[in-house]
Amino acid sequence: MNWRRLFAIVLKELRQMRRDRITLAMIVGIPVLQLVLFGYAINLNLRGLETAIADQAGTAGSRALVMDMVATGVIKPVAQARTPQEVMAMLRQGQISMGVVIPADFERRRIDGREAVQVLVDGSDTVVQSAAIQLAQMPIDSARPGAAIVAPRQISVVAFYNPERRSAINIVPGLIGVILTMTMVMFTGVAIVRERERGNMELLMATPVSRSELMIGKVLPYAAIGLVQTTVVLLLGVSLFAVPIRGSVFDVYIAAVLLILANLTMGLLISTKAQSQFQAMQMTFFVFLPSILLSGFMFPFAGMPKVVQWLAELLPLTHFLRLIRGVMLRGAGLFELWTDVLALLAFTVVMMSLAILRFRKRLD
Template identity: 75%
Template sequence: MSWRRLQAVMVKELRQMRRDRITLAMIVAIPVMQLLLFGYAINTNLRDLTAGVADQANTAGSRALVMDIVATTVVTPTLAAETPQQLMEAMRRGEISIGIVIPPDFERRRVEGRERVQILVDGSDNAVQSAAAQLAQMPLDAGIRTTGPAAERAISVVAFYNPERRSAVNIVPGLIGVILTMTMVLFTGVAIVRERERGNMELLIATPVSSAELMIGKVLPYVAIGLIQTSVVLALGLWLFEVPLNGSVLHVYIAAMLLIVANLTLGLLISTRAQSQFQAMQMTFFIFLPSILLSGFMFPFAGMPRVVQWLAEVLPLTHFLRLIRGVMLRGASLWELWVDVLALVAFTAVMMTLAISRFRKRLD
């Protein structure tokens, strides 16, 4: 063992690392990002859940009851409905997470000590169910603060789409998006870099293939791979975990294709920036980590600060989770979830445009 030779190798490695600006940035950026995400962005205590209110009694007591519920900061009323059916339709479209129903005979029920408010919950998100259960146990004014058996009957919680609160029902649809995000971005992230490292770029330069043709040609084969992955996860989820499929199978595949294309174009943009396959893998990890943490797959979206929610809206996985859970669990159609469909289409268009504009058929 020679210390001089060992020192020479160490110096060489440090100098090479110094020239690799992306690696140097990742050394600092990854721990900082994890610290900020786990310390600031992720919060399991849900607040400001979108709620609809159907106050069929419309009395001073019922209005005071609604104000007491809002004062808990667990829910934020965004919809005024006349019937519980309207709340159910809004919940199916993903417009609200919780519905508050006050019956017409509210005052009589309050005097008799019977159940006088019903909370409808979107059970496709287990975290929302937990927040609703806590809300039902909170002491409220306006005739709700009682003791004994009457207190147990004051508020009833009705969970839809996953009343058994099975984790697989919530996780399996989201896993489709997580797997597609990880594999599709990585596959295309190394696509252009691999051409350079293998010496194939010289052949591409000599051909009349345009930048747009090359980029689109790189994307299309992986679309089929992504659909195969979707089929595997979907089939296993239905067979092994008995995850319901309440919506259209066609809409499930359309939503998956939107995410696949969005992730592939993001991977292409990464490949135009990375100088090696290792750099492409680093940048892919840098994208994948916030996607899985901020999209609502692992931690409740409603518990994040408003600024972080705005950042999460840029991630394709956030919109796909809303689509896939809406279609599979709530039986909604893509036309009812058109905002998230449009977001994925816009993301794809922007990423593809940037990738094509950054790519040049040259060796330097």
């Protein structure tokens, strides 16, 4: 063992690592990113769940009850409804997570000790369902004049879409998005870099293919692969875990296509920046980690701080999870979830435009 030669090799590796900005960023960036995400953004104690209130009683006692429920911090009223049917419609469209229905004979029910309040909840998210159950078990009363004293047993929770609280029903649709995000970004992230490393870029430069044609031609084959992956997950989810598809299967595939295109264009943008396939995979990791943690797949979206929620809105997986769970679990149509459809389309257009602008048919 020659210690001088060994030291020279170590020094060479350190200098090479210092020149590789992507690797240097990962050395510092990964622990910082995980510490910030898990310490600040991830919160399992849900607060401020978007809720619709249907107060058909309209009495001082019912209004006081709503104020007491809001004071717990679990719910945040964002809409008023006249009937339970309107609350159900908002639940199906994903506008709210919970609904509080107070019947017209609330006062009589309260005095008789019968069920006086119903909490309607989107049970497709088991964490939200657990928060609703905890809310219903709280003794809600008030010393204010006209306040209603309601025992926990007088508040019932009605969970829709997943009354059995099976985690697979919530996880399997989300897995479609996670798998597509991981594979599509990685596949196209190395696409242009691989052409450069294998020497095929010289052949492409000699052809009359435009930048737009090259980029779109790179995307389309992987889009077909993404649809195959979607089909495999759907078949296994339905056959092994009995995951329902309450909406249109056509809408499911349209949502998958939107995510596939968004991820492929993001991968193309990465490939125009990376200098090697290893760098492309490193940059893909920086995209995949926030996507899986902040999109609402692993941790409840409602429990994140507002600033983190705004950042999560920039991730395609966030919008896809709303689409796929809305279609498969709640039976909603894409026209009812049009905001997330437009978000994915806008993301695709922006990423593809940036990738085309950054790409040059040159070796340098």
